Amino acid sequence: MIATAVVALALGRLTAWPTIHRLRTQLANATWSLLHDPLTGMLNRAGLQAAHATLAKTAPAQPLIVALIDLDDFKRVNDTHGHGRGDDLLIQVAERITDIAAVHGGVAARLAGDEYTALLPARADDLDRIADTIATIIAQPVALPAEGSPATVTITASMGLALVATSDPFTEVALHRADIAMYHAKRNGRNRHAIYQPGMTMPPAQHRRGPRLRDQHQPTGEATA
The missing domain is CATH 1.20.5 (Single alpha-helices involved in coiled-coils or other helix-helix interfaces)
Structure with a gap:
């Protein structure tokens, strides 16, 4: 038995x-x-927050670079080439940003739409050089596949960067400061970057866009930029 x-x-x-x-x-x-973001496979907002929380536990109070990257005039790509090719562009830009973040020992995410973020450990590289590297790589021509004739597009990005500590709250401090800097970059002509400085505030409303996807889905009580 x-x-x-x-x-x-x-x-x-x-x-x-x-x-x-x-x-x-x-x-x-x-x-x-x-x-993760279903289109690009990058981390999404929740994934980025989880990565930040891990950094805060494993490397408390260490300096961290937050780069908020917003593509310039992305709507033109959708209007000219269609949303399918627009998605292809978002995917290829995501791969480039992910590779840059990995080289610097960091992580990258797509927050929503045409907006990305990278968290990078602050080492010998200065913020201006990192921003210039990201901008140069993003601006390389992108070949978009198509059933008919392929299209090649070039797109630029505006960036806001902030130097924070891993112990700083992600949304209320780290992302918020990078957001402020990014809007200053947009105000100054796009295809450029700005670095958050103490006391920097949001530019006037006329220089800002309407509600973004990530703002519309942001949990109640979190600071918005």
Whole structure:
């Protein structure tokens, strides 16, 4: 009887294994979806917050560069080439920003629409040089696939950078300061960057766009820029 019970238990485990494996896969996929952008595969806002929280625990009070990257006149790409090609452009820009962040030992995310963020450890590189590197790589021509003739587009970006500590709150301080700097870059002509300085505030409303996707989905109580 003992042998029979052992065999029955083994058979039961073998029978249950496919179900367990499927459930684990579904859980892993669901977890990945919660933290990543479905179009580009980058971290999303939640994923970036989780990465920041990990940095705050493992490297408390260490200097951190926050770069907020907003593509200039992206709507023109959608209007001229269609939303499908616009998505292709977003994906290729995402790959470039992800690669830059990895080279600097950081992480990158797509917050919403045509807006990206990178968290980079502050080492020997200065903020101006990092911004120039990001801008140069983003501005390289992008070949967009198509069933007919392929299209090649060039797009620029406006950036706001802030030097913060890993212990600073992500939304209320780190991202907010980079957001302020980014709007100053937009105000000064786009295709450029600005670095947050103590006391810097949001430019007048006429230099700002309407509500962004990431603002519309922002949890109640968080600071907006």
